[in-house]
Amino acid sequence: MTNRQSPAIVLQVTAHAEADKIVTLFCRDLGKITAIAKGAKRSKKRFVNKLEPFTSLVITCRPPKKGSLFFLNEAELVDAHLFLRSHYAGYVTAAFISELVRRFSGDQDGDPAVFTLLSWALEALEQPKNHAVIAVFFLLRLLDACGYQPQFSGCAACGCSIEQQPDFTLYPGNGTLLCLRCRQHSRGSSLHLTRQTLKFLSSGQQMQLSRLTSLHMSTNNAYQALRVLCSYSRHILQQDIHSWKSLEMIIRDPGRNNTIDWG
Ligand SMILES: [Zn+2]
Structure with a gap:
């Protein structure tokens, strides 16, 4: 060989x-x-x-x-990427991102798009930006690259657009969006997405990778998006994403966003 x-x-x-x-x-x-x-x-x-x-x-x-x-x-x-070794939030986000790549990628299944995406995320985490937002866009684009792109344009049941209704849910089972009216007639677990978060997600699917860090998404919206995308990912993988818990704790309690002392 x-x-x-x-x-x-x-x-x-x-x-x-x-x-x-x-x-x-x-x-x-x-x-x-x-x-x-x-x-x-x-x-x-x-x-x-x-x-x-x-x-x-x-x-x-x-x-x-x-x-x-x-x-x-x-x-x-x-x-x-030394910065990630000294900043807890960056490190935890990078651990989340690398776990997602491990779980979504098959062995020896080369994909330059995933490599580019992973390189982009690690570089982006070196900047003092909101790490939760980088995690959102990373997961969103990873789902696209793996063929699991969710649809954020409108309700899959009645066809109403995100301009017509303020609140939607994404069904982890198939990655489709339902409006509040249609949700009442459906069964299964679901998670809430506001119009504002959906607009970020929709832009995040379409924008060039190099321009994504210029999108300003609030931590609340990023958290909402991550919860839904993680739930969808777990459903696809039929596996837990272990590092999500640590990332979730940091997003909910930014006081943990400390420098790590590695001793
Ligand atoms: Zn509907």
Whole structure:
């Protein structure tokens, strides 16, 4: 098997045996892969400070002869995203984003759009912007990239537009929107979305990625959107999104938005 090279972002790192690390990466050209970095815990040169969550790298790896574990030969540091290591809200949001990528991506299913989106989100989190808003737009665009784009134009049952009704719900079962009138006739769990939040979401689906950080969404609207999109995502994945709880706590209690002391 010949070596492969690709830009990659570290999603998760675990220790393995005495000296090795197992790294989950999202690669632009290979998609999500799991690789073993032999001697990474001891290595002074090859991997030092590189195999940390959210780090951008260019990796050289060898595909497995059998099974799914790649062998990581080398990693060149592109961006350590150090800001995220010292800001709790940014770190928790990045953890949420990387969990979503791990859960929504199949192994070795390369998708440059997801790689671009992940790179955009990590860069955006380095700016002192509202991290909850970045989480909203990230999840929204990830759903689009994975083929689960919800429809925010109007009620799926009666056809009324979001200009005609102030409040809607998104049904996690199929990602369709229902107005308050139609909701009364439907069953199943639902979550509330105001017209204002829907307008943000609709713009967020259409705007260029590079312009998304210029949209100003209130924390309340972002929280409302995240609750609904997380509920929809859990339904698609049939799995819990563990890091949502920590992110939710920060959004509800911004006092936790502290600098972390890593000791
Ligand atoms: Zn309706």
